[in-house]
Amino acid sequence: xxxxxIGAAGEIFTPLVLAYIVFxxxxxxxxGALPGMNRTTAIALAIPFTFSMGPAVALSFLIGINKGGAxxxxxxxxxxxxxxxxxxxxxTFDGYPMTKKGQAQKALKxxxxxxxxxxxxxxxxxxxxAAPLARFAIGLGPIELAAILIFSITFIAAVAGESFFxxxxxxxxxxxxxxxxxxxxxxxxRMTFGLVQLYDGVPxxxxxxxxxxLSEILVQIDQGWRGEHHYPxxxxxxxxxxxxxLPLKEIAQITPSILRGSLIGTVIGILPGLGATLAxxxxxxxxxxxxxxxxxxxxxAPEGVAASESADNATVPASLIPVFAIGVPGSLSTAxxxxxxxxxxxxxxxxxxxxxxxxVFSIYLGMIVASVALLGVGLFGQRIFSLAIRVRETVIxxxxxxxxxxxxxxxxxxxxxxxxxxxxGFVGYFMKKFDYxxxxxxxxxxxxxxxxxxxxxxxxLMEGNPLALAQHPIAILFLLLAxxxxxxxxxxGAASMKIGSPADQxx
Amino acid sequence: xxKADLWxxxxxxxxxxxxxxxxxxxxxxxxxYFGLAPTVFPTIMASGLTLCALGLVIQSVKRLRVGHxxxxxxxxxxNLLMFLIAAALILGGVVIIDVAGILVGGPLxxxxxxxxxxxxxxxxxxxxxxxxxVALWVLALYVFHTPLP
Numbered sequence: 001x002x003x004x005x006i007g008a009a010g011e012i013f014t015p016l017v018l019a020y021i022v023f024x025x026x027x028x029x030x031x032g033a034l035p036g037m038n039r040t041t042a043i044a045l046a047i048p049f050t051f052s053m054g055p056a057v058a059l060s061f062l063i064g065i066n067k068g069g070a071x072x073x074x075x076x077x078x079x080x081x082x083x084x085x086x087x088x089x090x091x092t093f094d095g096y097p098m099t100k101k102g103q104a105q106k107a108l109k110x111x112x113x114x115x116x117x118x119x120x121x122x123x124x125x126x127x128x129x130a131a132p133l134a135r136f137a138i139g140l141g142p143i144e145l146a147a148i149l150i151f152s153i154t155f156i157a158a159v160a161g162e163s164f165f166x167x168x169x170x171x172x173x174x175x176x177x178x179x180x181x182x183x184x185x186x187x188x189x190r191m192t193f194g195l196v197q198l199y200d201g202v203p204x205x206x207x208x209x210x211x212x213x214l215s216e217i218l219v220q221i222d223q224g225w226r227g228e229h230h231y232p233x234x235x236x237x238x239x240x241x242x243x244x245x246l247p248l249k250e251i252a253q254i255t256p257s258i259l260r261g262s263l264i265g266t267v268i269g270i271l272p273g274l275g276a277t278l279a280x281x282x283x284x285x286x287x288x289x290x291x292x293x294x295x296x297x298x299x300x301a302p303e304g305v306a307a308s309e310s311a312d313n314a315t316v317p318a319s320l321i322p323v324f325a326i327g328v329p330g331s332l333s334t335a336x337x338x339x340x341x342x343x344x345x346x347x348x349x350x351x352x353x354x355x356x357x358x359x360v361f362s363i364y365l366g367m368i369v370a371s372v373a374l375l376g377v378g379l380f381g382q383r384i385f386s387l388a389i390r391v392r393e394t395v396i397x398x399x400x401x402x403x404x405x406x407x408x409x410x411x412x413x414x415x416x417x418x419x420x421x422x423x424x425g426f427v428g429y430f431m432k433k434f435d436y437x438x439x440x441x442x443x444x445x446x447x448x449x450x451x452x453x454x455x456x457x458x459x460x461l462m463e464g465n466p467l468a469l470a471q472h473p474i475a476i477l478f479l480l481l482a483x484x485x486x487x488x489x490x491x492x493g494a495a496s497m498k499i500g501s502p503a504d505q506x507x
Numbered sequence: 508x509x510k511a512d513l514w515x516x517x518x519x520x521x522x523x524x525x526x527x528x529x530x531x532x533x534x535x536x537x538x539x540y541f542g543l544a545p546t547v548f549p550t551i552m553a554s555g556l557t558l559c560a561l562g563l564v565i566q567s568v569k570r571l572r573v574g575h576x577x578x579x580x581x582x583x584x585x586n587l588l589m590f591l592i593a594a595a596l597i598l599g600g601v602v603i604i605d606v607a608g609i610l611v612g613g614p615l616x617x618x619x620x621x622x623x624x625x626x627x628x629x630x631x632x633x634x635x636x637x638x639x640x641v642a643l644w645v646l647a648l649y650v651f652h653t654p655l656p
Contacts, residue, residue: 012538050653165563169519172556174524176549183535183545190545191534214597221593221624222586239608386546394620395635398620405604406643410653415605422601426594433581452548459543490562 008056008361012369017057021366024061026381028068032075033385034396035082039069039331041216044208045403047340048410052223055344055357062318062340066333067119067370070276070313071378074111075385079104087276087312090284094297094304101300105244105382110254110302111309112378113246118262118310120371122317126324127364130353133325134246135348137162140474142457145326147482148449149477152272152328153444154482155488159274160437164489170431171440177202178448185456186263197416204339205411210424211431211438212332217397218429220442250302257287257303258310265314272322272330272443276315283311323348324360327450332439335446349450369374379410509570511580516563523557596620609655613640 011017024046042065050058073084078095091111098107140148153175157167180191181201192198261283268279287307288297293351298303319334327349329335341348346356353360408421432439460469469476531549582590600616614636621632647655 049651051653094563163563163566165516165559165566166512168559169556169563172552176556178553179549179552180534185543186545188536188545190536191531191549193534213547218590218593222589392626393622394626395631396622397624398617399635399639401620402639403643405613405616406655408608409655410647410651413653415601415656418601418604422594422598425597429590430582434511447608455548455551456543458524459547 003502004358004361005365008365009359011054011362012057012365017060017366018369020053020057020061021064021369022373022377024064024341024376025068025370027071028065029072029075029374029377029381029385030068030388031065031432032069032084033389034391035076035080035084035389037400038073038085038216040336041213041400042069042506043336043340044205044212045400045407047205047208047336047343048407050340050344051060051314051410055341055346055356056362057365058344059337059340059363062314062337063367064370064373065316065361066337067313067367067374068377070114070316071119071309071374072385073110073310073312074115074305076389077383078107078111079386080389085276088281088314089277090308091305091312093284093308094299094301097298097300098302102240103244106246106250106302106304108368108378108382109246109481110305112375113251114254114258114261114306114308116315116371116375116377117258118265118312118314118315120368120373121259121262122266122269122314123364123367123371126317126321126345126367130321130324133321134350134353137326138354140326140350141461143461143469143472144474144478146451147472147478148326148328148457149447149454150152151478151482151485153440153447155331156272156443156487157437157440158485160439162375162435166435167437167440170436170438171444173436174441174444174446175448175451177207177445178452184449184453196415197412197414201449202411202445203408203417203420204343206408206417206420207424208336208339208442209404209407210421210426211428211441212336213407214401214421215236215428215432217401217404218425219432220393220397220456221336222429226308254302254306256290257306258288260311261307261312262314265311266318268311269318269469270321270330272328275331275473276312279311279315280308283307289478324352326350327352329443331444332442335442338446368444382397399470509567509575512563513567515573516560516567519560520557520564523553523560526553527557592623593620594625604656609644610640613644 027046028039028042031037032039043062045077046065048064050061053061069085070087074091074095075084075090077083079089079098081092081096083089084093089096095107095111098104153171154168157171158164160167178201180198182188182199183190189199261280264283264286265279268274268282269276284304284307287303291297291301291303316333316462317341319329320337322328322330323334323338323341327338327347329338338348346352347360404421404425405418408417409415411417428438431441469479531546531553535546537644566604596619597616600612600619604612606612617640618632618636621635626632644655647653
């Protein structure tokens with residue numbers, strides 16, 4: 001253990017690696033602060049630039065973007081009343097009224113403090129929980145794993161988007177997309193249609209950048225032309241010194257809200273598909289009810305900002321617990337991070353600790369450094385973020401489209417990936433418009449190879465006899481839960497649990 | 508969106524059937540295998556997609572029959588036109604990058620999109636079109652060791 005920690009410290013505590021992590025947090029913060037941009041876009045675009053880094057550094061950098069994005073989304077929510085991400089909608093309830101009262105700086109400090117505390121606590125839970133869970137998961141066979149995968153995708157479909165059927169269609173489409181390439185058993189090309197470039201499968205970044213980044217930009221262009229984007233300028237009122245400061249007395253007042261938010265964010269983050277938006281809503285509601293003065297909320301209550309932001313940021317590390325322990329991502333950002341794990345030669349799941357324990361410890365340390373960086377960047381970078389949200393969309397959108405092209409090129413080193421990215425971007429535009437869940441699509445695509453392997457192994461192990469399932473109670477439990485979800489949501493017609501909005505899919 | 512869902516469901520149903528009976532068998536090279544055929548996994552997934560598309564069709568028909576038309580279709584002709592112009596500009600830019608390289612195609616693509624989005628300031632257009640492209644080109648070549656085209 002000690003040697004792993006020393007090794008991790010040796011890898012992370014170098015000037016270059018620390019600079020990468022701080023840069024990742026800064027980048028995420030800026031992207032999160034920009035209205036309409038989100039951290040999944042930033043992660044998808046940043047992955048190609050990590051190819052020259054070691055796995056631990058690359059993943060710490062990407063997780064830094066994720067953490068920074070979650071915290072940065074509060075900036076535009078507080079200053080403009082426009083949430084940087086759907087999960088920051090709740091922050092606008094009290095953040096913007098505080099700005100109108102001249103307490104913008106205080107609201108930003110509360111949001112930052114809550115984000116950092118939520119993030120640190122959930123990171124600690126990740127460190128404590130992931131390894132024991134992985135040890136338990138290592139005893140699971142392919143039949144149990146296949147059942148868990150089926151349950152996860154069904155459950156995510158049940159909570160993503162407005163229609164259960166559409167979310168499941170997207171999930172099956174994602175799983176199908178993982179099929180082209182060389183067949184794992186025969187070594188023969190499958191669904192490649194003579195294209196040698198497809199022998200390694202459909203490029204992950206072409207899918208991720210196309211469906212998550214390019215399609216989002218196309219929707220923004222569409223909305224921009226309809227005149228739906230009229231963001232107000234940030235207020236110039238800096239307020240009095242008392243309105244800007246955050247004294248210890250006020251920190252003590254908001255601490256219970258932060259702790260409640262962190263707890264909710266951690267629990268919701270572990271469960272697949274529920275997402276940060278639900279966490280921040282639940283946290284806000286809990287804190288409001290527990291306050292004894294619910295009428296203060298919505299009019300600039302600091303506890304409201306604290307509850308929302310702590311829950312939002314706690315979901316980031318917590319959502320990595322199922323990735324580390326069983327190799328199942330529950331959100332878009334974790335699906336992308338899981339893809340990045342695989343690109344860097346790591347296999348997320350129970351064997352990660354056994355095969356790459358040193359890398360895991362380096363990632364843990366990198367995450368803690370990113371938490372500290374979050375505090376520093378948030379405290380000293382507020383002026384940069386206020387400026388960033390003033391940058392015109394006519395400048396940002398074309399540059400991001402260009403970054404999409406470069407990112408897709410860098411994965412495959414050829415134009416094939418770029419053309420594929422365009423196809424997925426154009427298809428993604430319509431998926432977004434017609435509410436076909438991106439979460440189930442990307443999670444399905446990332447889980448495709450693992451699903452195929454476990455389903456194949458299960459069929460072979462069971463020798464075509466469904467009764468053999470009786471010897472696998474865990475698998476039966478998860479399959480029953482999946483069947484229950486299908487029965488419940490397919491029968492009710494309206495289907496999905498309608499948690500948050502379809503926009504919840506952005507994280 | 509029930510009407511759109513109905514048409515979407517029908518399209519996906521046809522696509523699913525095409526996958527099962529045409530695309531997957533035709534796109535897979537047959538060969539010796541000792542466990543399961545290479546077509547098994549994609550066929551299971553395509554069947555799932557087809558069943559869900561059928562479910563979507565039935566659900567949409569049920570809703571339309573009780574007069575529930577759902578939300579307005581989110582893409583009108585104007586949106587579609589804007590999408591097509593943006594898509595054409597991006598595709599055009601990518602083709603130029605493919606033929607003439609990123610240092611030519613990149614600035615043209617960015618400048619074209621900026622003008623399309625309503626930017627008219629020539630210095631802003633020139634700066635935004637050239638600086639990120641050159642910076643990324645240098646970064647990719649000397650830092651990431653992945654030369655751009």
